[in-house]
Every structure is written in structure tokens, then in C-alpha cells.
Amino acid sequence: MYCLQWLIPVLLIPKPVNPAFFYNHAMFIILYLISFFIQQKPCAICSIIFIVALFVMCYSNIDGCVVWPCGESTM
Template sequence: MYCLQWLIPVLLLPKPVNPALLYNHMMFVVLYLTGFFIERKPCTICSLVFLVALGLICYSGYDTCPFWGKCSSQGGDGEICESENAY
């Protein structure tokens, strides 16, 4: 379970508010996880616990998944990211 201390903080990274940085955030998470799994080769139990936690987070809401955000294009002005917690 030692390897979970390197995997769990990835789930706690806040997503950027700026829509231009969503792609960079997603690529950072994907490349970090790929490099971690290739270099450290975590045990099966740690991998399953992390994948189940990631699946539950992504299943609970589209906006909470660390791999994608809910953005929409608005004419020629660019993208606007919507959040469920908007005031």
C-alpha cells in the first residue's frame, strides 16, 4: 500500500478554471500516471484501489473527473467552462 501515497494526491489536484489550461491539466495527469505505472510498477491491490476510486469519482459527476471538463464553445469568443458549483 506504499504506492498509494503517490497515486491518491493525483485525485486531489484541483482543476483549473481557465478553459485553456484544462488540456494541459489532463495531459499532466495522464503522463504522470503513465510514467508512474511504467517506472514504479505498483502492486495489483494498489492499482485496483486507485482505479476503483478514479472510476467512482468519474461516475459521480462529469465535472469531477480529472481527465475532462465540461466546456462549451460560444460563438467566436472561445470556450466557457461550466461548473455545477457556480454561484
């Protein structure tokens, strides 16, 4: 479970207040995750736990999703 040490904080990074930075924030998170999975090669259990947590977080509140560049103020 060592690999979750670097994945869980990604879910806790708040989205920026300024809507102009939503896209930049989402791209940063996506590129960080891609590079992490390529470099660290986390175990399957950690990957599944992270993907399920990300899915649950994005499914319950689309505005709170860290990989989706939208927010309440853009609508």
C-alpha cells in the same frame, strides 16, 4: 500500500479555473499516471483501489474528473 502514497494525491489536485488549461491539466495527469505505472510498477491491489476510486469520482461527477478535459464553463 506504499504505492498509494503517490497515487491518491493525484485525485486531490484541483482542476484549473481557466477553461483554456483543462486540456493541459488532463494531459499532465495522464502522462504522470502512465510514467508512474511504468517506473514504479505498483502492486495489483493499489492499482485496483486507484482505478476504482478514479472511476467512482469520474462516474459521480464528470466535471470533477481529473483525466477528462471538460468543465462547467466549456458547455
